[in-house]
Amino acid sequence: MIRLEKICRTYQLGGQPVHALVDIDEHVAPGEHIAIMGPSGSGKSTLLYTLGCLDRPDSGSYWLDGREVARLSDEELTQIRRHLIGFVFQSFHLVPRLTAAENVELPMIFAGLPRGERRERVAGALAAVSLADRSDHRPDQLSGGERQRVALARATVMQPRLLLADEPTGNLDTASGRQILDLLDHMNDTGVTLVVVTHDPNVAQRADRVIVLVDGQIVRRLPGRDVVGTANLFAPPEPG
Amino acid sequence: MTFTDLFRFAAGSLRGHRLRTALSLLGMAIGVAAVVALTALGEGARRYVIDQFASIGTNLLIVVPGKSETTGIPGMATATPNDITLEDAEAVGRQIREVDKVAPIVVGTEDVSYGARRRQVAVVGSTREFMAVRKVSVARGEFLPAAEMQRGRSVVVLGKQVAQELFRGEEPVGRIVRIGSWRMRVIGVMAPRGVQLGMNVDDVVLVPVGTAMKMFDRRSLFRIFVQVRGAADLERAKRRVIRLFVERHDGEEDVTVLTQDAVVSTFSQILGALTLAVGAIAAISLTVAGIGIMNVMLVAVSERTREIGLLRAVGVGRRQVLAVFLTEAALLSAAGGLFGLAVGWTAVEILVQIFPALPASPPPWAVGAALALSFGVGLLFGWLPARRAARLDPVLALASR
Numbered sequence: 001m002i003r004l005e006k007i008c009r010t011y012q013l014g015g016q017p018v019h020a021l022v023d024i025d026e027h028v029a030p031g032e033h034i035a036i037m038g039p040s041g042s043g044k045s046t047l048l049y050t051l052g053c054l055d056r057p058d059s060g061s062y063w064l065d066g067r068e069v070a071r072l073s074d075e076e077l078t079q080i081r082r083h084l085i086g087f088v089f090q091s092f093h094l095v096p097r098l099t100a101a102e103n104v105e106l107p108m109i110f111a112g113l114p115r116g117e118r119r120e121r122v123a124g125a126l127a128a129v130s131l132a133d134r135s136d137h138r139p140d141q142l143s144g145g146e147r148q149r150v151a152l153a154r155a156t157v158m159q160p161r162l163l164l165a166d167e168p169t170g171n172l173d174t175a176s177g178r179q180i181l182d183l184l185d186h187m188n189d190t191g192v193t194l195v196v197v198t199h200d201p202n203v204a205q206r207a208d209r210v211i212v213l214v215d216g217q218i219v220r221r222l223p224g225r226d227v228v229g230t231a232n233l234f235a236p237p238e239p240g
Numbered sequence: 241m242t243f244t245d246l247f248r249f250a251a252g253s254l255r256g257h258r259l260r261t262a263l264s265l266l267g268m269a270i271g272v273a274a275v276v277a278l279t280a281l282g283e284g285a286r287r288y289v290i291d292q293f294a295s296i297g298t299n300l301l302i303v304v305p306g307k308s309e310t311t312g313i314p315g316m317a318t319a320t321p322n323d324i325t326l327e328d329a330e331a332v333g334r335q336i337r338e339v340d341k342v343a344p345i346v347v348g349t350e351d352v353s354y355g356a357r358r359r360q361v362a363v364v365g366s367t368r369e370f371m372a373v374r375k376v377s378v379a380r381g382e383f384l385p386a387a388e389m390q391r392g393r394s395v396v397v398l399g400k401q402v403a404q405e406l407f408r409g410e411e412p413v414g415r416i417v418r419i420g421s422w423r424m425r426v427i428g429v430m431a432p433r434g435v436q437l438g439m440n441v442d443d444v445v446l447v448p449v450g451t452a453m454k455m456f457d458r459r460s461l462f463r464i465f466v467q468v469r470g471a472a473d474l475e476r477a478k479r480r481v482i483r484l485f486v487e488r489h490d491g492e493e494d495v496t497v498l499t500q501d502a503v504v505s506t507f508s509q510i511l512g513a514l515t516l517a518v519g520a521i522a523a524i525s526l527t528v529a530g531i532g533i534m535n536v537m538l539v540a541v542s543e544r545t546r547e548i549g550l551l552r553a554v555g556v557g558r559r560q561v562l563a564v565f566l567t568e569a570a571l572l573s574a575a576g577g578l579f580g581l582a583v584g585w586t587a588v589e590i591l592v593q594i595f596p597a598l599p600a601s602p603p604p605w606a607v608g609a610a611l612a613l614s615f616g617v618g619l620l621f622g623w624l625p626a627r628r629a630a631r632l633d634p635v636l637a638l639a640s641r
Contacts, residue, residue: 046635054553054634075557082555093550093638097256107554109249112241154554 001162001193002028002051007060009046009216020046021057022216030161033185033194035207035224039234043216044197045166051195052085052164053077064162082111086155086192088184090167092147094139100126100150101135107158125153129183145176152183156192163187165196169203181206201227241560250567257540261572264529264536268576268614269583271526275610276584276602278522281591282515284600286508291599293504299340300373301466301478302498303332303485322489323460326449331488332466336480338473343369343465344449348456350420352445354406361402362444363419365452373465376441381413381428384448392450396424400432401442419445422455474499519606523613529576530617537569537625548629549637562630569622570615577614581607 009021020043028034038044049055050062053069062069065084069077094103101122108118126132129149139147148168155163165184169177185206188194196203204210207224212233219236227233254261305324326344333342346365351358364370368386371377383397396417403412403426412426424447433441447455468477478497485495541548548561588600 049635052553054638078552078555078557080555081553085555087553089550089638093546093553095547095550097252102252106551107556109245110241110551110554110556110560112245158555 001030001032001065002026003061003063005061005063007047007050007057007062009043009050009055009057019043019216021050024060024216024218026211026218028193028195030193031188031191033188033206033208033224034196035204035210035227036195036197036213037199037201037204037210037227037233038213039199042213042234044213046216047213048164048166048195048197051162052087053080082107083158084160084162086158086160086163088148088151088155088163088165088168090170092139092144092151092171094147094150094154096139099136099138100131100142100146100153103139103150104154104157106154111158121157122153125157126150128156129153143176144172145179148172148176148180149183152180156187160192162193162195165194167198168196169198169200177203201233241563246563246567247571250564250571253540253544253564254568254571260536260539264533264572265576265579267529267532268526268573268618269580271522271529272577272580272610272614273584273587274522274525274580275519275606275613276581277587277591279515279519279606280584280588280600280602281598282511282518283603283606284592284598286511286515287599288597289507289511290504293500293507299468299471299474300500301468301474301481302500303464303466303481304496304498305460305463305494307494307496322492322494324464324485324495325459326453326461328485328488329461329464331484332464332481335484336477338468338470338477338480339466340469341369341372341467343367343373343467344461345370345463345465346449346452346456346458347462348452348458350455352402352406352417352419354412354415354417357406357408359402359405361399363452363455364444364446365449365455366446367449369467370446370465373467374441376433377431378428379431380411381426383428384446385427391448392454393448394422394424394451395427395448397428397430397446398426399430399440399442399444399446401440402445403429419447420455422451424451474501515603515606519609523610526610526613526617529614530573530621533569533572533576533618534621534624536572537565537622538628540568541565541625541629544629545632545637545640548632549634549640552632552634553638558630561632562626565626565629566619566622569618569626571618573614573618573622574611576618577611580614581611 004024004026007021007024010017010019024047036044036047046055050057056070064080095106098106104122104125105118108121123132126135129152131146131149131153134142134146142150163184168180168184172180181203184194184196196207198204205224205227210222210224210227211218212220214234222230303324329342329344333339343366348363349360350363351360366384368384371383378397379400385393385395396419398412406417412429415426416423417426430442466477466481468474478499481497482493482495486493551561585602588602592598592600
């Protein structure tokens with residue numbers, strides 16, 4: 001599904017070059033569940049946006065579904081984001097003036113789906129996150145957990161094969177967070193490749209594999225079940 | 241994405257910011273209203289002048305003695321080689337098929353008195369035809385007799401104002417007034433007509449043309465009004481009148497035949513240009529309104545940066561983002577334009593209610609131009625903000641604020 005080779009990304013911040021990603025090599029198989037961990041500023045969000053074709057690496061190659069992203073035009077990347085990728089953000093990114101149903105409908109409007117099909121899919125997506133009765137509510141009338149479920153419905157309504165989540169539970173209480181993680185796991189069970197960025201070991205432990213980033217470099221790879229028991233997660237492992 | 245969806249999405253985001261939308265809409269509305277109202281005024285003035293000309297009679301030829309080599313104001317001709325006589329006038333009516341009515345005119349000034357009251361007025365000598373040709377009518381009594389032109393009967397028809405001043409409520413018809421040394425019987429009073437092209441028709445007295453010629457000791461007519469049967473015959477009739485005068489005046493072309501068209505079209509052109517100029521000045525306010533829209537759209541783009549980032553993340557292309565913001569700008573300006581049209585039109589209607597004499601109504605070209613311009617200005621000034629929105633880096637946009 002995903003192959004990264006020597007991905008580098010540097011950007012300027014206050015005149016200083018920041019090495020967000022340094023020589024990242026990674027493989028993600030279809031249907032895998034990956035967690036990316038790391039302290040703030042470690043480049044994990046940059047990695048996620050690179051995977052989501054929103055950010056372009058300065059060097060290195062990124063193959064997505066057998067195509068090298070660097071060779072694709074802006075329009076082709078738009079098509080990939082539209083049909084292949086779903087995004088879930090820490091701050092939900094719902095459009096405040098639109099109802100839950102309209103927010104979910106948004107990607108389909110711009111994809112040019114006929115209205116009848118849109119309505120059906122909105123109903124299905126909202127039902128899947130148990131929000132069928134909230135479809136006419138605007139974001140400010142919804143709780144945090146409900147908002148993130150609307151965002152999740154929006155991310156999945158185009159039936160993507162790759163779901164990218166940036167701290168999906170970062171703004172939620174434990175119970176709501178668990179609900180979101182269960183839904184994400186469920187999506188993963190249906191074959192969707194899932195990449196979650198988090199600093200929370202409890203979130204990461206659900207993943208098949210965990211990648212730990214520090215200063216733009218992968219310092220550790222470990223199975224998800226080992227995350228909670230590992231001390232000094234962000235420190236490089238002792239040799240030997 | 242269909243146009244309907246684009247339209248609904250753009251309209252939805254405009255509804256989300258009511259005050260801002262309303263304010264920029266207002267700017268555009270004022271601009272369009274100004275264009276509509278001002279051009280309506282200009283057009284009203286133009287039509288007023290044309291109506292004035294039309295009110296002195298349509299399909300009218302005016303025969304003036306003398307041949308002016310340069311076209312110009314009638315009566316300014318330097319030479320008058322031959323008089324225009326009553327016989328000439330009769331010949332025009334008799335011999336030219338296209339001619340409907342002929343009214344010979346003699347004009348002079350004389351004292352008119354009744355009892356102790358005395359008033360100096362213009363005395364117009366003419367025939368019964370004058371009524372039709374100059375579109376006047378009698379309020380009481382009757383108009384000049386229909387007898388042949390030469391008979392100089394001592395009768396007079398008073399203008400409305402003259403009758404009022406001399407008789408002060410008494411019944412004038414049947415009374416005898418003095419005009420100079422002539423004793424004349426009043427046979428009628430004109431209906432009020434008001435000022436016609438600078439001449440107060442209410443302040444004249446009308447006498448038979450033969451009487452007037454004797455009264456002022458004239459052999460020549462001041463001019464002849466010739467009413468032609470139809471507008472299509474006007475040019476042909478004009479040529480025939482000239483030919484007839486050439487024949488009658490020993491091969492000399494010594495009259496000038498004016499049509500109203502020439503005069504009217506000159507006035508019309510001048511006032512049309514004026515309307516255009518006023519409209520263009522008003523159109524400047526449309527540009528200002530356009531800048532207002534640009535301002536509003538720039539604010540909208542920076543406020544909705546996160547939304548734009550999200551749109552890009554869910555697979556909305558740059559061109560689609562551009563289209564969304566352009567559509568919003570176009571909707572704003574078009575709605576403002578329509579609103580302004582309604583306001584401007586209402587203002588004109590109110591004005592017409594207050595000044596019914598002014599036939600003010602916005603010319604269709606101005607309405608069309610104002611609407612097209614408002615739409616175009618919206619697109620033009622919406623372009624910069626829309627392009628800025630389309631070019632936002634999605635990652636930075638998502639992380640903004």
